[in-house]
Amino acid sequence: MRFTLVFLLLFLSLTSAAQKKVLDHQDVALWKSIKNDKISPNGEFVVYDLAQENSNSYVILKSKQGETLLKYHSASNGKFTYDSKFLTFTIKPLKETVDDMKRKKVKKNKFPKDTLAIYNLNTKALTKIPNVKSYSLPEKWSGYIAYFLEDLKTNENLKTTDSSKTSTKEKKVSDKNGFHLVTRNLNTKAQDTFKYVTKYTFAKKAERLAFASTGEKDHANEGVFIYNFANSKLIKPFTSVKAKYSQLQFSETGKRFAFVVDTDTTKTQVRPNALYTWEEGKDVAVQLHSNTSTPKGYLVSPHGTLQFSEDDSKLYFGLRTPPILKDTTLLKDEIVNVEVWTYNEPRLYTVQELQVKNDTIKSYQTVYDFNANKTIQIETKEFPDAKTTKKGNANIALVSTKTPYELESQWSGMRLRDFATVNIKTGQQQMAFKAVANANLSPKAKYAYGYKAIDSTWFTYNIETKTYNTITKGKLFYDELNDSPKHPSSYGLAGWTELDKSILLYDRYDIWKYNPDTGTSVNLTNGRDSKTVYRYIKLDNDVDFISTYSNWLLSTFNEDTKEAGFAEFNPKNNKLKQLVKGPYTYKISAKAERANSLLFTRESFEEFPNLRLSNLDFKKQTILSDANPQQKDFNWGTIELIEWTSLDGKQLKGLLAKPENFNPNKKYPMIVNFYERYSDRLHNHRAPSFGRSTINYSFYTSRGYVIFNPDIEYRIGYPGESAYNCVIPGVTNLIDKGFIDKDNIGVQGHSWGGYQIAYLVTKTAIFKAAESGAPVPNMISAYGGIRWWTGLSRQFQYEHTQSRIGGTPWEYPMRYIENSPIFNIDKINTPLLIMHNDADGHVPWYQGIEFFVSLRRLGKPSWFLNYNEEPHWPLKYQNRKDFNIRMAQFFDYYLKGAPKPVWMERGVPAVEKGINQGYELLERN
Numbered sequence: 001m002r003f004t005l006v007f008l009l010l011f012l013s014l015t016s017a018a019q020k021k022v023l024d025h026q027d028v029a030l031w032k033s034i035k036n037d038k039i040s041p042n043g044e045f046v047v048y049d050l051a052q053e054n055s056n057s058y059v060i061l062k063s064k065q066g067e068t069l070l071k072y073h074s075a076s077n078g079k080f081t082y083d084s085k086f087l088t089f090t091i092k093p094l095k096e097t098v099d100d101m102k103r104k105k106v107k108k109n110k111f112p113k114d115t116l117a118i119y120n121l122n123t124k125a126l127t128k129i130p131n132v133k134s135y136s137l138p139e140k141w142s143g144y145i146a147y148f149l150e151d152l153k154t155n156e157n158l159k160t161t162d163s164s165k166t167s168t169k170e171k172k173v174s175d176k177n178g179f180h181l182v183t184r185n186l187n188t189k190a191q192d193t194f195k196y197v198t199k200y201t202f203a204k205k206a207e208r209l210a211f212a213s214t215g216e217k218d219h220a221n222e223g224v225f226i227y228n229f230a231n232s233k234l235i236k237p238f239t240s241v242k243a244k245y246s247q248l249q250f251s252e253t254g255k256r257f258a259f260v261v262d263t264d265t266t267k268t269q270v271r272p273n274a275l276y277t278w279e280e281g282k283d284v285a286v287q288l289h290s291n292t293s294t295p296k297g298y299l300v301s302p303h304g305t306l307q308f309s310e311d312d313s314k315l316y317f318g319l320r321t322p323p324i325l326k327d328t329t330l331l332k333d334e335i336v337n338v339e340v341w342t343y344n345e346p347r348l349y350t351v352q353e354l355q356v357k358n359d360t361i362k363s364y365q366t367v368y369d370f371n372a373n374k375t376i377q378i379e380t381k382e383f384p385d386a387k388t389t390k391k392g393n394a395n396i397a398l399v400s401t402k403t404p405y406e407l408e409s410q411w412s413g414m415r416l417r418d419f420a421t422v423n424i425k426t427g428q429q430q431m432a433f434k435a436v437a438n439a440n441l442s443p444k445a446k447y448a449y450g451y452k453a454i455d456s457t458w459f460t461y462n463i464e465t466k467t468y469n470t471i472t473k474g475k476l477f478y479d480e481l482n483d484s485p486k487h488p489s490s491y492g493l494a495g496w497t498e499l500d501k502s503i504l505l506y507d508r509y510d511i512w513k514y515n516p517d518t519g520t521s522v523n524l525t526n527g528r529d530s531k532t533v534y535r536y537i538k539l540d541n542d543v544d545f546i547s548t549y550s551n552w553l554l555s556t557f558n559e560d561t562k563e564a565g566f567a568e569f570n571p572k573n574n575k576l577k578q579l580v581k582g583p584y585t586y587k588i589s590a591k592a593e594r595a596n597s598l599l600f601t602r603e604s605f606e607e608f609p610n611l612r613l614s615n616l617d618f619k620k621q622t623i624l625s626d627a628n629p630q631q632k633d634f635n636w637g638t639i640e641l642i643e644w645t646s647l648d649g650k651q652l653k654g655l656l657a658k659p660e661n662f663n664p665n666k667k668y669p670m671i672v673n674f675y676e677r678y679s680d681r682l683h684n685h686r687a688p689s690f691g692r693s694t695i696n697y698s699f700y701t702s703r704g705y706v707i708f709n710p711d712i713e714y715r716i717g718y719p720g721e722s723a724y725n726c727v728i729p730g731v732t733n734l735i736d737k738g739f740i741d742k743d744n745i746g747v748q749g750h751s752w753g754g755y756q757i758a759y760l761v762t763k764t765a766i767f768k769a770a771e772s773g774a775p776v777p778n779m780i781s782a783y784g785g786i787r788w789w790t791g792l793s794r795q796f797q798y799e800h801t802q803s804r805i806g807g808t809p810w811e812y813p814m815r816y817i818e819n820s821p822i823f824n825i826d827k828i829n830t831p832l833l834i835m836h837n838d839a840d841g842h843v844p845w846y847q848g849i850e851f852f853v854s855l856r857r858l859g860k861p862s863w864f865l866n867y868n869e870e871p872h873w874p875l876k877y878q879n880r881k882d883f884n885i886r887m888a889q890f891f892d893y894y895l896k897g898a899p900k901p902v903w904m905e906r907g908v909p910a911v912e913k914g915i916n917q918g919y920e921l922l923e924r925n
Contacts, residue, residue: 043597047078083142206254246302304363309392318363346406350791394445413796494536637701654710692873693750720759769894789841
């Protein structure tokens with residue numbers, strides 16, 4: 001009997017494994033993702049969206065023990081109040097309802113509106129408020145919520161701040177004349193309504209709300225208002241008819257308030273903006289500046305950010321230069337429409353064109369000192385970019401200009417700047433250092449600091465002594481694996497300790513504590529011998545320094561094993577303690593603001609990154625989500641790290657993904673997919689999805705494919721040859737292992753990967769089929785092109801960055817020719833699927849056209865996919881799905897002997913575009 005039971009259990013287990021399903025395209029829709037996850041300030045609750053692509057999402061509320069407290073359909077973006085008593089979220093109209101209305105051509109303004117949901121975490125009561133356009137919660141205090149109503153018709157009974165009754169015929173409000181702003185006491189549910197509000201803001205720490213109202217022809221209700229929730233007092237510090245308010249800003253304490261107002265009603269080209277401030281205890285706002293009181297040649301800007309220093313002593317605002325006035329008397333056919341490009345302009349005309357709006361509204365940061373009653377302009381035309389400390393209390397700003405280097409940056413790829421310091425008290429400017437890409441101020445502004453790529457060195461600049469120190473000179477604080485013809489980048493920094501005493505820098509593995517003046521240093525983590533990378537994790541964004549009195553949380557990653565985890569570092573005794581590690585990728589999501597609870601994820605190829613809750617010691621972990629339980633029903637796959645030797649003798653690593661039921665005695669079709677170096681992503685989870693540019697590993701392993709992703713190491717000047725030297729021996733190494741079908745190997749990649757594939761198929765016939773996305777087959781024509789999203793010339797990419805040629809076509813003409821597949825396209829014997837879209841802003845789509853029409857000219861089997869008005873990759877759901885279906889059919893046909901789809905046999909004629917996709921499969925002869 002016992003033997004029979006054991007046999008039955010074994011039989012059921014084997015039957016269950018055998019019955020696992022193979023992933024197909026319709027199954028992709030089953031997979032869900034976790035988004036907008038947050039932990040309550042007290043650490044007792046977690047909320048997240050359980051999202052399904054192209055469908056409605058759920059808001060899920062969990063207790064810290066993992067109990068589901070609320071699951072609400074078609075909702076998203078939950079937020080906790082600061083006291084952790086309430087959860088708010090937005091209920092969206094059902095997608096099916098909206099889609100049906102679209103099909104019926106219903107006007108958009110008739111679509112159902114969003115609903116605000118307020119959930120009491122103590123009583124479990126749920127309140128729903130319909131037709132809410134947007135809402136806001138105070139950041140550092142609780143008890144109230146404010147929201148804009150789309151339409152007052154459904155809210156006739158709300159209490160208003162004036163004496164008039166709300167009419168059942170109340171007209172719908174709009175963006176132009178404002179919305180009805182409702183403030184609600186979350187505990188008592190009492191509400192107030194403020195009419196025709198255009199803007200509003202909460203103070204960060206004080207129980208105050210400010211708003212601007214148009215009054216809608218009711219002059220008594222026009223102006224700026226401040227409401228004090230603590231005493232229910234409403235004051236009106238500013239009144240104006242038909243004014244426009246561009247910004248409203250409280251100081252952090254709420255004791256000061258500022259706004260920019262435009263009182264002009266004549267719609268002139270030069271708007272008379274003015275800056276006003278209010279302070280606690282006053283009833284009226286005071287004008288600080290208007291267009292007649294600003295520094296000569298400047299006007300008050302409505303676009304410059306208003307920001308108070310944390311200590312309330314300073315107000316930062318913006319000035320602007322007068323606009324370039326148009327001749328409004330000219331008729332349309334009298335206006336000259338010409339672009340004049342000049343060879344020595346700092347910015348290429350295409351860049352200028354994309355930045356016209358930013359140039360038009362450019363503001364120059366200025367500060368008003370309340371204690372000294374003085375205004376200092378920080379940014380100027382000569383030094384138009386400024387940085388201040390995060391809290392804004394310091395009396396030093398760092399200003400910079402890129403103008404001297406802007407022209408050459410088009411081909412050098414280096415974004416260099418000259419930097420100067422500005423004393424905010426006196427306005428005195430002092431030149432500091434030159435030719436640095438980026439620099440910042442320490443938290444107390446005792447130092448400026450940065451990484452100078454030309455010297456591969458971190459530096460500090462003592463602002464008081466005006467001393468420049470190269471603190472890491474001669475040491476390895478630059479990218480040790482740099483294989484591009486550019487100066488190596490840094491590994492970054494953790495930050496500064498209290499009072500700017502030390503700067504914490506990263507090398508390849510460790511965290512180093514440096515004295516910013518002397519350059520003396522201490523290695524805090526000593527990870528180089530074990531090849532363990534340590535990095536500081538910032539848990540509180542309000543703190544601008546790293547404490548030397550409390551423990552630090554660090555991430556860890558081992559370069560050899562690819563294991564990751566978390567460690568604790570005690571800065572008082574320099575002791576390091578590993579808290580958790582394993583063959584996973586770990587990511588911190590958030591720390592509870594007022595508790596030591598930590599929300600994080602753990603993932604691997606086989607394990608979805610479900611949410612986990614723990615304290616900072618990670619001893620007890622609670623798994624809060626189970627987003628994709630259906631994964632167990634499907635054949636999945638495994639992934640492993642493999643090594644081989646390149647043709648030029650380098651030891652390389654790569655990823656090998658296999659089907660779940662892998663049999664080493666069986667022959668498998670294989671797809672090679674690569675970009676540059678991806679082996680560090682060994683433990684990343686890859687859920688089934690309609691990706692925009694690459695094969696989905698779990699989808700293809702489920703369908704019986706092996707996937708190989710090799711790391712590439714480059715030799716400057718020979719990127720194509722480098723790819724060949726790394727990829728091909730990796731492929732042959734796998735063939736020698738006996739489980740790869742050498743006659744059914746494909747290759748797939750996009751952008752830089754697409755280029756390398758285009759090169760490889762001119763040099764080898766080892767691949768039976770290839771998909772090359774957004775490739776560059778002609779480096780000569782591409783060199784002279786434009787990256788249309790930024791307007792930048794493509795020259796820097798070939799001379800100094802990813803394309804790795806190392807010079808111009810007239811310096812190295814043969815390098816450009818040898819690395820361009822177009823000149824050897826007649827050698828291609830591999831069928832090609834090319835995807836390149838006509839709105840590509842990275843790689844000009846004429847490159848894909850050059851590739852395809854040349855293959856077509858030679859009669860080579862090839863297909864071209866252009867998703868109209870899509871960028872570098874298809875982004876729309878239906879287009880991503882289409883791309884994935886066609887790519888799978890393409891590889892299945894060539895590598896698995898599947899029937900040929902109609903679209904590969906005859907294309908999709910223009911008259912059938914968007915109607916017949918041609919997915920149907922033909923019978924094989």
